[in-house]
Amino acid sequence: MTLTLDDFDYALPDALIAQAPLAERSASRLLVVGDDALSDRGITDLPELLGADDLLVFNDTRVIHARLFGQKATGGQVEVLIERPVGEHEAIAQVRASKSPKAGSTLRLADAFDVEVLGRVGDFFHLRFPADATVIDYTERYGALPLPPYITRAAGEADEARYQTVFARHPGSVAAPTAGLHFDDALLARIRDKGVRTAAVTLHVGAGTYQPVRVQNLAEHQMHREQYIVPAETVAAIEATRARGGRVVAVGTTSLRALESAAQSGLLVAGSGETELFIMPGYRFHVVDALVTNFHLPKSTLLMLVSALAGMGRIRAAYAHAVAQRYRFFSYGDAMFLSRRAS
Known part of the structure; x- marks a missing residue:
């Protein structure tokens, strides 16, 4: 089957596009997408969805005043x-x-x-x-802090803190790795208290992430380039997770792209480089088992990525549910928890 751009369209009321962050990072809702059911939870329920053998991988990039x-x-x-x-x-x-x-x-x-x-x-x-x-x-x-084009206001003083993750370390992004915005120190402490390990990669998000897909035949689309680093200690943490039977859970599509880009030989290798990896349905995942992610724009490559991970039918059902239940969408919006579809 040839996939087209229209296969990844959906109707979204403008009122559901979050224009500002909630008062607390961890106040966001979390839609859990299971094999046969959807569950409305909160991001503070995430520790209950993780096992002690699992590994959370964060993107520690920092947004610059681009x-x-x-x-x-x-x-x-x-x-x-x-x-x-x-x-x-x-x-x-x-x-x-x-x-x-x-x-x-x-x-x-x-x-x-x-x-x-x-x-x-x-x-x-x-x-x-x-x-x-x-x-x-x-x-x-x-420079000034850049906010996404769908946020219809200028960046304010509050965005200086809230459009950065609490674990941001390495400057270079022009857009936040938004799934990480839900995590505060208290939630991270609860996750670690359960025994869940954490690790980091760096992927500097470029402005090209907002560029629209301009071709109907997705096989003709050329992805923008983004710089990434996968440290040796993160590779070691993933190998240890595999050895104990745990899952590798990426926090955000950027963490996922960094890990999968470093494993294109079939084996995850530490190092750095530029990636143009385009993940769409039919892609074979090498590293990531589950994903925490925000909701993505219609016809976007990120919507294609989550459809590749969880399955197009599950994602369509999840997005229809999220619209009906008035979840908040995009960078300052709510989150989803997805498991990789069985192949």
Whole structure:
């Protein structure tokens, strides 16, 4: 069967798109998707769904202040959204302007420094920052926190904390690994008190995560690139989990993509790299047994990913249930717990 973009569409009322976080991280609802049933729970029930032999794998990336405003040499206004740093002094970025800047031109950002436009990379631009500091140094000093395009307000002071996970360590993302936003220190303590182990990977989420799929035939879709690191200690933790009969539970699609990207040979290998892995129904999973994830946009590659893990029928039923029960959707929304469909 040839899958098309329309196979991953669903109707979502705008009122269900969460525009702000709840007062408490762990106040979110949790839809548990079983083989034959759906269960309405809360994220604080997660420890009950885990066994002492299981391993939770988090993404410890940190969101950078990736949105910068400035002017072209002609005086026209520009908005730059870093997609991903390339080395210390260059970046791939979205540039919004009345007319696209040309290679060799400069952009004055934050009325403080100039970047050179080196050229185009597909829909993005290749920019060179001044050599006296890193790209991330410049974004953290002059940039603004980016919120997803479906949040119809500017980032506020509360977002500085709430659009980061409590375990964020390594700066480089332009979007939060949102499944991790539900975890606070109290919930993590309860999980560890049960004996559940935890481990970390790093995947820096790029702005390309919001790029729409533009082809009906999904076999023609080209994924955006994202940088990832899978540490040796995480590989060892997964091997120990397998040895004791536990499950590897990814917290978020980004953790899942990092793990699966590092196992494309069939064997999970520690290391770093860039991934363009496109997970859709028919994909054979090598590492992940279960997933904690938020609800994803219609026709998105992330909806295709969860459909590959849990099965298209289960996901369609779960999303219809979530809409009917008025779950909160997307980055600041509620969560799901999915187990891998038996092959």
